[in-house]
Amino acid sequence: MEKIIELRGISKEFDGEQILNSINLYIRDNEFVTLLGPSGCGKTTTLRIIGGFETPDEGRVFFDGKDITDLPPYKRQVNTVFQKYALFPHLNVFDNIAFALRLKKVPEKEIAPRVKELLELVALKGFERRNVNLLSGGQQQRVAIARALISNPRVLLLDEPLGALDLKLRKDMQNELKKIQKQTGIAFIYVTHDQEEALSMSDTVVVMANGVIQQIGTPTDIYNEPKNAFVADFIGESNIVDGVMREDYKVTFSRHTFDCVDSGFEKNEQVDVVVRPEDVDVVEPERGMLKGTVTSVTFKGVHYEIIVDIHGFKWMIQSTDYVEVGANIGLYIEPDAIHIMKKSEFSGMFGDYSSFSDELDELSNPETEDEDDL
Numbered sequence: 283m284e285k286i287i288e289l290r291g292i293s294k295e296f297d298g299e300q301i302l303n304s305i306n307l308y309i310r311d312n313e314f315v316t317l318l319g320p321s322g323c324g325k326t327t328t329l330r331i332i333g334g335f336e337t338p339d340e341g342r343v344f345f346d347g348k349d350i351t352d353l354p355p356y357k358r359q360v361n362t363v364f365q366k367y368a369l370f371p372h373l374n375v376f377d378n379i380a381f382a383l384r385l386k387k388v389p390e391k392e393i394a395p396r397v398k399e400l401l402e403l404v405a406l407k408g409f410e411r412r413n414v415n416l417l418s419g420g421q422q423q424r425v426a427i428a429r430a431l432i433s434n435p436r437v438l439l440l441d442e443p444l445g446a447l448d449l450k451l452r453k454d455m456q457n458e459l460k461k462i463q464k465q466t467g468i469a470f471i472y473v474t475h476d477q478e479e480a481l482s483m484s485d486t487v488v489v490m491a492n493g494v495i496q497q498i499g500t501p502t503d504i505y506n507e508p509k510n511a512f513v514a515d516f517i518g519e520s521n522i523v524d525g526v527m528r529e530d531y532k533v534t535f536s537r538h539t540f541d542c543v544d545s546g547f548e549k550n551e552q553v554d555v556v557v558r559p560e561d562v563d564v565v566e567p568e569r570g571m572l573k574g575t576v577t578s579v580t581f582k583g584v585h586y587e588i589i590v591d592i593h594g595f596k597w598m599i600q601s602t603d604y605v606e607v608g609a610n611i612g613l614y615i616e617p618d619a620i621h622i623m624k625k626s627e628f629s630g631m632f633g634d635y636s637s638f639s640d641e642l643d644e645l646s647n648p649e650t651e652d653e654d655d656l
Contacts, residue, residue: 515632522633561619570612
């Protein structure tokens with residue numbers, strides 16, 4: 283697949299606050315790319331710059347190799363679907379979808395078959411004359427997508443379009459969007475803060491924080507090989523502990539030296555160690571590489587979420603085996619379950635699940651609150 287959009291050195295400030303800092307990114311034709319990150323990370327600003335709704339302070343935007351940085355939105359081969367669908371309430375479904383073509387003076391005999399084709403694509407056949415105000419949230423979103431696709435854009439931008447939907451409908455629409463993207467064969471650039479949404483829908487995930495791209499990769503790579511503590515914490519649950527790389531394939535953390543599959547670090551280099559909760563086996567204390575006391579157990583349907591205190595650091599374990607609060611257990615960790623990361627600005631900020639136990643009780647205890655803070 284060829285590059286269709288390229289951002290080179292994009293920076294943007296609002297009111298003196300750096301929102302984007304030297305962003306470099308390219309999107310390929312027929313690719314589903316998700317910009318993922320917390321509120322304020324710069325993902326929506328990136329999308330708006332691609333769409334032409336914002337102009338970067340520095341850097342350039344290229345489309346098919348041509349500089350479009352100063353090109354207005356209506357001249358770009360790009361359309362946008364926003365979280366608020368902005369459908370025209372006085373127009374029915376057909377007329378909402380046909381609006382852009384009528385604006386371009388396309389003959390009516392060409393508009394009708396195109397609208398019909400898109401209604402079938404978004405599973406709204408037979409809804410042509412329906413009042414958009416009487417549609418469900420999911421149906422309104424499909425109308426918005428059809429309206430955005432009617433002009434045959436090369437790229438579709440989607441700014442958290444599922445945010446207003448309930449959980450079940452949201453999951454159904456995730457599958458629908460992916461199917462529509464494959465059927466149309468155009469590039470989708472999708473903005474969300476929902477990790478599961480990003481992992482389940484995307485060909486490529488771009489993880490952002492503090493106006494900087496932290497990692498770009500496939501969903502599998504992002505989950506299994508996070509580049510730093512922020513990515514490891516933001517994508518799913520992670521135990522992130524301080525470690526020392528003794529030598530290739532040997533790392534010490536939590537007062538135990540483990541075999542691992544990582545190499546290429548300096549001898550005795552300080553590192554961050556990531557172990558996913560589902561990759562830890564609960565065993566008898568004498569069989570455990572690590573030993574700890576269970577401080578919390580929560581039933582999650584398919585597994586138990588177990589918080590274990592190991593030398594004052596709270597680990598999260600996900601297991602189908604039930605253990606009691608207060609039990610002493612062992613943890614067994616295979617070498618390929620241990621992932622080593624370089625130290626970063628995010629080191630020490632994540633990975634301790636203290637809030638699941640005593641500390642949360644203290645925070646919610648009114649006797650510990652200072653009256654000046656109320």
